[in-house]
Amino acid sequence: MGPLSVPEAVTAVAPVRIADLGGWTDTWFSSHGVVCSVAVQPGARVTVEMGGRGDDVTVVASNFGNRYSLRSGRGTHPLLEAAIDEVGVPPGRDVTVTVASTVPAGASTGTSAAVTVALVGALEALRRGGKSPDPAAVAATAHRIETLRLGRQCGIQDQLASAHGGVNRIDMTSYPEAVVTPIPLEDEVRTELERRLLLVFLGRPHVSSAMHEAVIASLTGADASVVDRQLEPLRAAALAGAAALSAGDLEAYGAALVANTEAQRRLHDGLVSGEVRRLFEAASAAGASGWKVNGAGGEGGSVTILCGPGPTSCEDVVGAVMAVGRSFVVIPTTIDVDGLRVSPSGGTG
Numbered sequence: 265m266g267p268l269s270v271p272e273a274v275t276a277v278a279p280v281r282i283a284d285l286g287g288w289t290d291t292w293f294s295s296h297g298v299v300c301s302v303a304v305q306p307g308a309r310v311t312v313e314m315g316g317r318g319d320d321v322t323v324v325a326s327n328f329g330n331r332y333s334l335r336s337g338r339g340t341h342p343l344l345e346a347a348i349d350e351v352g353v354p355p356g357r358d359v360t361v362t363v364a365s366t367v368p369a370g371a372s373t374g375t376s377a378a379v380t381v382a383l384v385g386a387l388e389a390l391r392r393g394g395k396s397p398d399p400a401a402v403a404a405t406a407h408r409i410e411t412l413r414l415g416r417q418c419g420i421q422d423q424l425a426s427a428h429g430g431v432n433r434i435d436m437t438s439y440p441e442a443v444v445t446p447i448p449l450e451d452e453v454r455t456e457l458e459r460r461l462l463l464v465f466l467g468r469p470h471v472s473s474a475m476h477e478a479v480i481a482s483l484t485g486a487d488a489s490v491v492d493r494q495l496e497p498l499r500a501a502a503l504a505g506a507a508a509l510s511a512g513d514l515e516a517y518g519a520a521l522v523a524n525t526e527a528q529r530r531l532h533d534g535l536v537s538g539e540v541r542r543l544f545e546a547a548s549a550a551g552a553s554g555w556k557v558n559g560a561g562g563e564g565g566s567v568t569i570l571c572g573p574g575p576t577s578c579e580d581v582v583g584a585v586m587a588v589g590r591s592f593v594v595i596p597t598t599i600d601v602d603g604l605r606v607s608p609s610g611g612t613g
Contacts, residue, residue: 272313276383285504308367310361316358346414394606448510497523522556546584547569
């Protein structure tokens with residue numbers, strides 16, 4: 265077999281995740297974990313294009329208006345640079361890497377994980393002659409980049425959700441090992457869930473790693489059994505949410521979202537800010553069936569709201585939420601069923 269042909273361009277798309285029931289149980293300080301989340305678009309998009317003869321890599325971070333060479337601009341976007349270093353690029357050619365995401369950075373939807381999954385997926389496809397890489401392997405690489413190369417506090421769920429897509433139950437057997445089980449939804453349930461889910465960006469980013477550090481500090485010194493008991497309500501919420509979705513019971517799913525949010529607040533009071541509490545109170549008064557802080561929580565970021573079953577419920581909830589914070593932004597989403605998608609084009613022959 266001859267050498268693999270390198271495509272002239274590869275584009276990779278990966279979803280973000282919302283409504284991550286059981287978050288915090290997918291971390292190194294949890295003995296085991298269960299997460300139930302929903303992968304949605306818009307997510308992250310990465311294009312890697314081959315140039316002429318050379319050995320330089322140009323990074324274009326569209327959301328930030330940055331374009332720079334790795335020869336002279338290192339340190340501008342450490343996550344992108346670490347992914348490029350981890351996987352590598354074909355030798356002997358200049359390469360341009362263009363990264364974009366419709367969801368704002370720091371939205372607490374696993375955006376950085378989606379970007380890394382898409383970038384790793386595109387670079388691995390180049391190495392494989394355009395062949396799409398294994399989603400689980402891409403997720404593992406993306407997680408390794410954030411935790412080992414960059415030393416960030418990071419659970420395992422975001423990378424897995426982005427790589428696999430869909431609605432999943434993720435069981436962490438032993439950090440960082442996990443089993444991903446898709447939750448099949450009837451067509452009418454999927455349509456109704458998609459209609460009723462609202463992603464609300466709070467207008468300013470948050471830093472999930474900093475929130476992880478705060479929670480870890482609060483748990484430091486505690487007996488392992490105590491930590492396990494504190495995390496158990498989060499696992500229970502994930503199991504309840506997964507069972508509700510499997511049964512097509514969206515009201516029970518909404519109750520699991522609410523239970524998870526309360527469990528987050530008990531884990532660390534800073535995970536559910538005063539502003540977010542007011543938002544949830546307004547959503548509840550407007551008829552919402554459930555609500556949850558996305559990701560690590562804290563100041564900024566985003567929340568997921570499950571509107572009520574009525575035909576005007578989402579309109580009512582949006583109006584109530586926007587009255588709480590004028591800087592809030594509702595980001596339209598659709599449920600992603602594919603996960604990482606890689607599309608090569610061209611070739612060197």
